[in-house]
Amino acid sequence: MSNLTSSKMEKDKQPxxxxxxxxxxxxxxxxxxxxxxxxxxxxxxxxxxxxxVLGKSGSxxxxxxxxxxxxxxxxxGSIHVLGEDVATLDRKALNLIRQKVGFLFQSGALYxxxxxxxxxxxxxxxxxxxxxxxxMEAKILEVLENVGLASAIDKMPSELSGGMRKRISLxxxxxxxxxxxxxxxxxxxxxxxxxxxxxxxxxxxxxKYRTSSIIITHDLKxxxxxxxxxxxxxxxxxxxxxxxxxxxxxKDELVASFFN
Amino acid sequence: MAMxxxxxxxxxxxxxxxATLALGESIRSGVEDFAxxxxxLVLIARETFSRDFEWREFMHQCFQIxxxxxxLVSITGAIMGLVLTIQSRPVLVDFGxxxxxxxxxxxxxxxxxxxVITALICAGKIGSGMGAELGSMRVTxxxxxxxxxxxxxxxxxxxxxxxxxxxxxxxxxxxxxxxxIIGSWAGxxxxxxxxxxxFISQAFSVVDFMDLIPAxxxxxxxxxxxxxxxxxxxxxxxxxTESVGIAANSAVVLASLLVxxxxxxxxxxxxxxxx
Numbered sequence: 001m002s003n004l005t006s007s008k009m010e011k012d013k014q015p016x017x018x019x020x021x022x023x024x025x026x027x028x029x030x031x032x033x034x035x036x037x038x039x040x041x042x043x044x045x046x047x048x049x050x051x052x053v054l055g056k057s058g059s060x061x062x063x064x065x066x067x068x069x070x071x072x073x074x075x076x077g078s079i080h081v082l083g084e085d086v087a088t089l090d091r092k093a094l095n096l097i098r099q100k101v102g103f104l105f106q107s108g109a110l111y112x113x114x115x116x117x118x119x120x121x122x123x124x125x126x127x128x129x130x131x132x133x134x135x136m137e138a139k140i141l142e143v144l145e146n147v148g149l150a151s152a153i154d155k156m157p158s159e160l161s162g163g164m165r166k167r168i169s170l171x172x173x174x175x176x177x178x179x180x181x182x183x184x185x186x187x188x189x190x191x192x193x194x195x196x197x198x199x200x201x202x203x204x205x206x207x208k209y210r211t212s213s214i215i216i217t218h219d220l221k222x223x224x225x226x227x228x229x230x231x232x233x234x235x236x237x238x239x240x241x242x243x244x245x246x247x248x249x250x251k252d253e254l255v256a257s258f259f260n
Numbered sequence: 261m262a263m264x265x266x267x268x269x270x271x272x273x274x275x276x277x278x279a280t281l282a283l284g285e286s287i288r289s290g291v292e293d294f295a296x297x298x299x300x301l302v303l304i305a306r307e308t309f310s311r312d313f314e315w316r317e318f319m320h321q322c323f324q325i326x327x328x329x330x331x332l333v334s335i336t337g338a339i340m341g342l343v344l345t346i347q348s349r350p351v352l353v354d355f356g357x358x359x360x361x362x363x364x365x366x367x368x369x370x371x372x373x374x375x376v377i378t379a380l381i382c383a384g385k386i387g388s389g390m391g392a393e394l395g396s397m398r399v400t401x402x403x404x405x406x407x408x409x410x411x412x413x414x415x416x417x418x419x420x421x422x423x424x425x426x427x428x429x430x431x432x433x434x435x436x437x438x439x440x441i442i443g444s445w446a447g448x449x450x451x452x453x454x455x456x457x458x459f460i461s462q463a464f465s466v467v468d469f470m471d472l473i474p475a476x477x478x479x480x481x482x483x484x485x486x487x488x489x490x491x492x493x494x495x496x497x498x499x500x501t502e503s504v505g506i507a508a509n510s511a512v513v514l515a516s517l518l519v520x521x522x523x524x525x526x527x528x529x530x531x532x533x534x535x
Contacts, residue, residue, distance in 0.1 A: 071404050095410040102408075109405035112396075123409040 020083070022047055022180055022212045023068060028077035030063055037063045039236040041077070045180070045212055050202070052215045052223040054258065055233035061216040062106065064233070065182040068214070069103050070094060082179070099127045102178035102211070106185040108169040110157040116168050117153050120144070120175050127176045143171040146208065147201060163194035167201065174205055181205065181213040187222045199225045220258060224248075232258070300492050304422060307415040314416050321424035325386050329432055336381050337436030340373055341365060341443030346450070362459050363466030365444040370467055374437040375475050376523050379482035382429055383515040387490040390421055391511030394494025395504040403495070418491040425487030430479040470534075478526040482519050489515040 023045035030038040037060040045051050055061045066072040068079055070086050079086050081097055089097060110119050120140045124131065131139070144150040147167040157165060166186060173181065186202065187195035199222045205211055206226075217223055223230060224244050232239040232247075232255060240247070240255055247255055344365050352358050394417060397403050406413045445459045493511040497503040 066404075069408050071407060091412075098408050098410050103405070105401045105405055107400050109401040111402055111405075112400075122411070126409060126411050 021045055021080075022082055023214065024078075024080040025064075025068070026078045026080075028064070028067065028079065029075045030060070030067055030072065031075055037236055038067075038074075041233070041236060042238060043214075043231060045214055048206070048210060048212055049228040050206055050213045050215060050226050052217060052227035052230045053233055054218060054220075054223055054230055057218065059233050060236050061218075061233055062184050065103070065184055065214060065216055069098065069101060069182060099176060100179045102173035102176070102181045104166075104170055104173050104181065104183045104186055106188055108157075108165040110160075110165055110169055110172070112157055114157075115153075116144070116149075116155050116157070116160075119157070119168065120172050123172060123176050139175060143175045144168075146174070146204070147171045163190050163197065166190065166194075166198055170198075170201060170205070174209055174211075177209060178211060181211045183213060183215040183217075185216055185218075187217060187219045192221075195219060195222060196225075198222070202226045296496065297492060300418075300495070301488070303414045304418055304488065307412060307419045308423065310412075310415060312415070314420050317416055318420040318424055321420045322428055325382075325421075325424050326428035326431060329382065329385060329428070330435070332381060332385060333378060333432045333436050334439055336377060337374070337439035338443035338446075340377055340436070341369060341440030341445075342447040344368060344373070344440075345444040345447030349448070349451070359462065360466075361448060362441075362444065362454075362463035366441055366463035366467050367471060369437050369440040369444075370471050371475055372523075372527075374440055375433050375479050375482065376519065378433045378436045379429060379479065379486065379519045379523075380516055382425070382432065382482075383486050383519055384512050386425060386429075387486045387511045387515040388508040390487065390490030391493040391497075392504055392508040394418075394491055395497035395507035398495065398497045399499060399501060399504055413495075418495060421491055422484060422487035425490075426480050426483035429483035429486065430476050433479045434476070474526060474530040478522060481522050481526070485518045485522060486515045489518065 021044040023043070025041060025043040028038050028041040028043075029036070041060075041064065043051070043053075043064075053061050053064065063072060067074045068081065068086070070079075070089075074087070082100060084093075084097055086094065086097060110116075111122065114122065117140060120143065121136060124136045124139065128136070128139075140153070141150060144153055147170055149164060149167050149171070152160060152164060152168065157168070160168060170186075181202075183202065187198050190198065202213065202215065202222075203226055206213060213226075215223070215226055227244050229241060230244055230247050231241045234254055240250065240252060242250070248259060250256065250259070345361065348364060349358070349361060352361050352364070394403070397417070403413045403417070406416060441460065441463055444463075445454065445456055448454045448459060490511045493507040493514070497507040
């Protein structure tokens with residue numbers, strides 16, 4: 001177990017590569033009161049892959065990625081992100097790890113009181129302090145063009161549709177060039193066409209920004225489109241791990257109930 | 261008969277057990293709330309003195325709390341002075357002490373009515389606003405989004421609001437006091453004719469500098485309480501949309517109650533120091 005300090009992490013702020021799995025979760029347990037959500041959960045995210053975590057609603061998928069980003073504290077087990085045990089990091093060191101991990105929230109979580117530009121500027125001014133205002137502006141325009149919404153730069157979140165909010169939220173996440181992306185139900189509440197567009201964007205982000213991603217979803221179409229590997233979560237445990245083809249061919253009752 | 265007594269005794273013991281468990285749960289929840297509130301205060305204190313103070317957000321909150329409360333505080337302040345004058349005048353006329361009206365109104369406004377009424381108005385407007393805003397940010401995961409953007413939400417959202425309230429509420433109170441005295445002059449002119457400068461000089465001939473200091477000092481505490489309670493309730497809101505309403509409502513109720521309690525303590529302390 002490494003006990004990383006912020007001063008040590010300052011030295012290599014932006015490692016572009018990491019040997020071994022970028023995220024390693026071992027024997028993770030998390031309960032809310034008497035309700036066990038994750039029990040003995042294990043996962044490995046390899047460099048550059050898209051890992052889809054499938055599971056029924058309430059199966060603990062969102063809790064899993066919130067534990068990875070340490071928005072929730074886990075009860076036992078270990079979570080290593082880029083080789084560092086997140087549970088042992090002080091706040092400064094945790095922030096340095098978080099700068100390399102992008103989190104797309106289910107609700108988008110755009111700041112209501114800020115315009116799209118200000119929403120994107122917010123993480124940039126805090127994480128990419130070395131950039132000049134002109135470079136930040138150029139970066140914002142670049143990511144907005146990548147998600148196809150450069151024209152919405154001066155709009156307020158309340159003026160955007162559900163799909164647009166998800167795209168802007170994705171732009172806000174990738175604007176700081178994260179190494180890892182955590183997607184929490186990226187297509188929930190969207191129509192099939194917009195869902196497909198978001199799935200394509202996830203693939204674009206993987207190619208363009210060379211990210212490794214965990215995608216939490218119960219949208220099968222999205223899962224099959226973006227996944228390099230799929231992990232099925234059931235009752236807090238790993239039920240099955242495999243490629244999309246292995247899942248489609250599986251005779252397992254739970255898997256079949258999802259795929260048929 | 262014996263069977264009935266046994267059943268009755270069993271039922272009574274079950275009820276007693278359930279009541280004990282419920283009491284234990286209430287105590288546990290109360291202790292947890294108290295510990296949460298204490299930790300929140302410690303966090304605010306720690307982040308207030310951090311090097312990366314969010315000046316821009318602080319200025320924005322000063323504008324939101326101070327400037328945007330001006331219309332409400334103006335109307336309240338002016339009406340406060342006007343009503344106090346109209347209500348007091350007949351009694352003072354009966355005692356032949358009409359000339360004491362400006363001084364009496366000024367002392368009442370500066371010592372008590374101005375600070376307390378302004379604080380209660382602000383508890384309603386600012387406290388509920390903070391509770392609802394932070395509560396809705398909690399529900400829509402905006403606070404979590406801030407956290408993963410390497411931004412300390414307590415420093416950005418809470419410290420700036422609490423300090424802005426501590427700075428703006430004393431200023432709003434002084435402004436309300438001034439408008440109250442002008443309102444009082446207007447009230448005095450309904451049934452008579454008093455020059456503005458004469459009225460003001462009579463008012464301030466009675467007011468002592470020591471009337472002003474404790475009154476302003478307690479408004480800092482009013483501001484702190486309104487800011488802390490509003491932010492605490494919003495920051496710790498539950499996950500559903502219903503919790504936003506609960507956070508806003510409980511922020512107003514608790515902040516108003518604490519303002520009254522702080523006022524009572526402040527009056528006692530001022531009285532002790534004066535005597």
